[in-house]
Amino acid sequence: MPSSRTDLIILGGGIVGAGIARDAALRGLSVTLIDKHTVGWGTSSRSSRLIHGGIRYLELGDIHLVHEALAERAILLRIAPQLVHPEPFLFVLDRAEYWQWFRVSVGVLLYRILAARHSLGSHRPLTRRGLVQREPLLAAAPLVGGALYQDARGDDIGLVRSNIAAAKSAGARILEETRARVRIMPDGVEATLPDGEVVTGRALVLALGPWTDAVRAEIGLADRQLVAGTKGIHITFSLQRFPLRHAIALRHPDDRRVMFCLPEPERQRVLVGTTDKETTESPDTLTVGASDVAYLLRAVRHLFPQLELGEDGIEDRWAGLRPLLRQQGRPSGRTREHLVVREGRVVTVAGGKLTTYREMAEEAVDVVGEVLGVQLGRCVTAEVPLP
Ligand SMILES: Cc1cc2nc3c(=O)[nH]c(=O)nc-3n(C[C@H](O)[C@H](O)[C@H](O)COP(=O)(O)OP(=O)(O)OC[C@H]3O[C@@H](n4cnc5c(N)ncnc54)[C@H](O)[C@@H]3O)c2cc1C
Structure with missing residues (x-):
């Protein structure tokens, strides 16, 4: 039977697993990352691609998260x-x-203050006229005013692939489309691959996003119910049908949740999203429900009535499952913070966001160092450019 040895086995090749593979390999560990699909197939290719502090989390009082995420941005x-x-x-x-105008104006200024020296430009209240001057497509919208703020957007699957490429060049072994049978032993971990090869690791990291609890149960770890996924869908229109120039954050007219209309000129499309709903669906077989599509359409029609956007104009649609930490309360009110849990030789990373993946990876690899009982080198992922 073929066999191999590695310091670290990582299960899951979303943005978090990919970030951990890169960090660990750059710190000199031998790494084998295993994903049952292709890397990035899960939540990490279904996000709104905002690399942001999350202006709406200010309302939730999540100042620590916003501050940390702005530094990661x-x-x-x-x-x-x-x-x-x-x-x-x-x-x-x-x-x-109209009564929210003062609040939003203060919010964008606070956002800028929290970004401190990383602030990206002007943050200020705008009148209705100021908004329409910047985005003429808003001319027919029933607006009272708003605000300008600065954020960033990224290529989610591109970030996964780039971290994987960096991990590979630092020596990591990446196995895609591979279902491993994992066994936890007193002195390490064994992953048996479909071809019979047994990979023995000194530590195991679970970076499984919404699959976390299911896989933990499969390999016999305590039932901690770490993650409660909430489903989010996106729809897209061609730029020709929806000629939006400016990224827009709005509150949905039904429930006042914050959502976005995001032009992507490089893909000739506008992304509209997202929803945030509890679901019992499996992350393997998520569906885009008609009521969720209708919810997003109501918001765009409210803001851009002249475009008469409807079902027939939708070019693409997809659903993703946010791996949020399990908490009480409304899905959109739940924290985007993360957790790194150590149980013997197993480290589970749960929660978080695309934006904070690098910091999550750094924390997880620090804990792997403790598991292995070695003094790892300094984390350099904040300095070394991604390929
Ligand atoms: C609709 C939506 C919008 C979002 N928008 C944003 C945003 O704008 N900005 C932001 O910062 N964050 C956003 N997020 C959150 C962000 O996308 C996620 O936090 C992040 O992608 C999670 O990455 P992950 O690596 O933890 O999980 P995943 O990307 O889901 O990766 C888990 C991996 O585990 C693999 N796997 C599962 N089971 C096994 C197994 N048995 N063996 C091996 N591998 C396995 C899967 O194939 C998958 O590749 C959004 C999320 C959603 C759903």
């Missing part, structure tokens, strides 16, 4: 300018929200 802009770019956003408020 600055790092990604520096190490991956080919994949992440700054983008100005217009936060628009409709007439029913």
Whole structure:
């Protein structure tokens, strides 16, 4: 029977697993990453691609998360300018929200303060006229005013592939479309591959996004119910049908949740999303429900009535499952913070966002160092450019 030895086995090749593989390999560990699909197939190719502090998390009082994510935004802009770019956003408020204008104006200023020296440009309140001057397509919208703020957008699957490429050049072994049978032993971990090869690792990291609890149960770890996924869908229109120039943040007219209309000129399309709903669906077989599509359409029709956007104009649609930490309360009110849990030789990483993946990876690899009982080298992922 073929066999191999490695310091670290990582299960899951989404952005978090890919980031961990790169970090660990750059710190000198031998790494084998295994994904049952192709890397990035899961949540990490289905995001809104915002590399952001998350202006709406200010409302939830999640100041720590916003501050941390804004620092990560600055790092990604520096190490991956080919994949992440700054983008100005217009936060628009409709007439029913006139009382929110002061709040949003203070919010964008606070956002800028939290970004500190990483701030990307002008943050300020705008009148209705100011909004329409910047985005003429808003001329027919029932707006009272809004605000300008600065954020960034990125290529989610591009970031996964780039981290994987960097991990490979640092010596990591990447196995895609591979279902491994994992066994935890007193002194290490064994992963048996479909061809019979047994990979023995000294530590195991689980970076499984919404699959976390299911796989933990499969390999016999304690039932901790770490993750409660919420489903988010996106729809796209061609730029020709929806000639939007500016990224827009808006509150949905039904429930006042923040959502986005995001022009992607490089793909000749506008991305509209997203929803945030509890679901019992498996992440393997997610579906895009008609009521979710209708919800997004109501928001775009409310803001851009003259375009008469409907089902027939939708070019693409998809669903993803956010691997949020399990918490009480409304899905959109749940924290985007993360958790790194150590149980013997197993380290589980749960929660988080695309934006904070690098920091999650750094924390996870620090814990792997403790598991292995070695002094690892300094983390350099905030300095070394991504390929
Ligand atoms: C609709 C939506 C919009 C979002 N928008 C944003 C945004 O704009 N900005 C932001 O910062 N974040 C955003 N997020 C959150 C972000 O996308 C996720 O936090 C992130 O992608 C999760 O990455 P992950 O690596 O933890 O999980 P995943 O990307 O899901 O990776 C898990 C991997 O595990 C693999 N796997 C599963 N089972 C096994 C097994 N048994 N063996 C081996 N491999 C296995 C899967 O194939 C998958 O590749 C959004 C999420 C959603 C759903």
